[in-house]
Structure formats: C-alpha cells, structure tokens
Amino acid sequence: MAAENVQAVDLAQLPVPQLNQLRAQFEEEEQMLTQSLAQLKGVQSRFMESQESVLKLSKKTTGKDILVPLTSSMYVPGQLSNVEQVLIDIGTGYHVKMSIGDAKGTSQE
Numbered sequence: 105m106a107a108e109n110v111q112a113v114d115l116a117q118l119p120v121p122q123l124n125q126l127r128a129q130f131e132e133e134e135q136m137l138t139q140s141l142a143q144l145k146g147v148q149s150r151f152m153e154s155q156e157s158v159l160k161l162s163k164k165t166t167g168k169d170i171l172v173p174l175t176s177s178m179y180v181p182g183q184l185s186n187v188e189q190v191l192i193d194i195g196t197g198y199h200v201k202m203s204i205g206d207a208k209g210t211s212q213e
Contacts, residue, residue: 154193158207161187 115123166187171179190207191199202210 158190158204161190161204163187 118126161184165184168184170182170184172182173179187204189201189203192202192207192210194200
C-alpha cells in the first residue's frame with residue numbers, strides 16, 4: 105500500500121523554495137476544499153427548500169397560482185393541477201415522478 109512507503113520529512117531541513125512550493129500546494133488544496141464546502145452548503149440549502157415545498161403541498165393547493173422556474177432567474181406564471189405527484193431531481197439532470205408520500209420518505213432518508 106502507499107501508506108507503507110510514507111516517510112517523515114523534517115520541514116526545518118527543507119530549502120526555502122521547496123517550502124514555498126509546499127505552501128502553495130496546501131493553499132491550493134485549502135481553496136479547493138473551501139469551494140467544495142460552499143457547493144455542498146448550496147446543495148443542502150436547495151434540498152431543504154425542496155423538502156419544505158413537498159411538505160407544504162396538500163389537496164387544498166390544487167388550482168393555486170404559482171411561479172414556475174424555467175432557469176435560476178426566469179419564472180413563468182402557472183397553476184398547480186396535480187398535487188398527488190411530484191417530480192424529484194435525483195441528480196445529473198434526471199427526474200423521477202413520485203407520490204407525495206414517497207417524496208416525503210425519500211427526503212428523510
């Protein structure tokens with residue numbers, strides 16, 4: 105395994121250019137991890153909003169006026185016609201039609 109070949113390096117013995125290279129590498133990794141965390145927080149936020157929307161649907165909302173998102177910044181007016189089923193985004197552009205009960209169960213998993 106790779107872990108068996110790991111050797112300890114005394115940082116005090118490394119020349120300044122090599123230390124600068126290590127610093128730059130660590131800063132790059134930190135930036136990548138920070139960006140990944142920000143993306144995960146965004147996904148989590150959208151998931152929570154979707155979960156709340158599914159929980160709010162009821163038979164009383166049939167015929168209710170809504171704004172339907174076409175893009176992240178463009179919406180068109182619409183009406184709810186079927187509140188028994190919803191489309192759930194399962195990632196990479198795929199959606200699955202589910203009943204409200206199944207959607208609630210999926211969001212709690």
